[in-house]
Amino acid sequence: MHAYQVSSAGMPPEHAEIPRPTPAPGEILVRIAACGLNFADLLMIEGKYQDTPEPPFTLGMEVAGYVETLGPGVDGPAPGAKVAVFGGRGGLADYGCFPADRVVALPETADLEQAAALQIAYGTSHVALDYKARLRRGETLLVLGAAGGVGLTAVEIGKLMGARVIACARGKDKLEVAAQAGADHLIDAETDDIRDAVKSLGGADVVYDPVGGDQFRAALRACNPEARMLVIGFASGDVPQIPANHLLVKNIDVLGFYWGGYLKFRPEVVTQSLATLFTWLADGRIAPHISHRLPLARADQALELLRSRKSTGKVIVTP
Incomplete structure (x- = not known):
């Protein structure tokens, strides 16, 4: 089968032909129909992600597709069933073996590209908020970063939860995408003073920050x-240092959040959240925004869209 692999840390990924895997006990072999890309994929290439596997x-962290084969002892969805999986890796390939307890059965009517696009971005925003x-x-x-893969879902979910949403992004085109997702107010990070703009709107009760750097510092003061x-996260590449005296004076909480970590110590938090999100998807209450769809043979170009910040919402690769 075809796969897009990292052979050694820090080296560019390569297209490879490798044997199709056989599911071990507790695993399910999935024929992959769609894989959602994430900023974490870029960090994995550099060996900088907190859960980077050994080369x-x-x-490819999140996929949707069809059950091909059940591993020994697995009582899961029947072969041919549509499923979604957060595997953490293995998605940029024709097939992948994933732990059965991470496989979520989907209705026959499910759109597999949307299912692949939903898990990390919507899961992150829903559990975080x-x-x-x-x-x-x-x-x-x-x-902040309101037109990006996770930021856009925070706008959408924030509105569903009844919040007044201020979206901050770079440029009119990206702000228009955030407006379409339901943002009430727009701030252009290229031209506006974020602190002054937010304070003029009454200040922020919750800040959702996948950017870091100067935007974090401005938001803290608002x-x-x-x-x-x-x-x-820190898409800006700048991990800000937090002045503790600001937290003290205003009784502010700064909350670190890593969605994948809950799979290790509170998996039910993720499971319950995904059940809610797939219900919302089926009911038409959420609609993942996919800006680009590329075949597996162009996976390098798909990742470059993230690296250059030319995408809005999700980039999907289809084996």
Whole structure:
């Protein structure tokens, strides 16, 4: 089968022909129909992601497809059934073996590209806003990087939860995407003073930050008393240092958040969240925004869209 693999840390990934895997006990072999890309894939290539496997490994963290074969002892969806999986790796390939307890059965009507696009981005935002930050109806949510893969879902889910949403992104085109997702107010990170703009709108009760750097520092200064700041990632490449005196004066909480970590110590949090999200998807309450679809043979170009920040929402690779 075809796979897009990292052969050694720090080296560019390569297309390879490798044997089709056989599922071990507790695993399911999935014929992959769609794989969602994430910023973490870029970090894995550089060996900088917190869960980077030992090379060689196949990139691609979240997939959707069809059950091909059940491993020994697995009582799971029947062969041919549609499923979604957060495997953490292995998605940029024709087939993949994944732990059965991470496989989520989908209805026959499910759109597999949307199912692949939903898991990490929507899962991150839903667990972060609902479980971690306790976002309440009527509060003001500031979303930084609001047109990116996770930021856009935070806008959408924040609105579903009844918040007033301020979206911050770079340029009119990206802000238009955030507006279409339901943002109430827009801030252009290229031209606007984020701190002043947010304060003029009454300040932020919850900040969702996948960017870091100067935007984090500006958002911190625009927080209301008892605000909660969600540290989602550092797409800017700048990990900000937090002035503890600002936290003290306004009783602000800064909350580190890593969605994949819950799979290790509180997997039920992720399972319950995904059940809610797939119900919302089936009901038409959420609609993953996919800006680009590319075949597996162009996986390098798909990743470059993330690296150059030319995508909005999700980039999907279809084996």
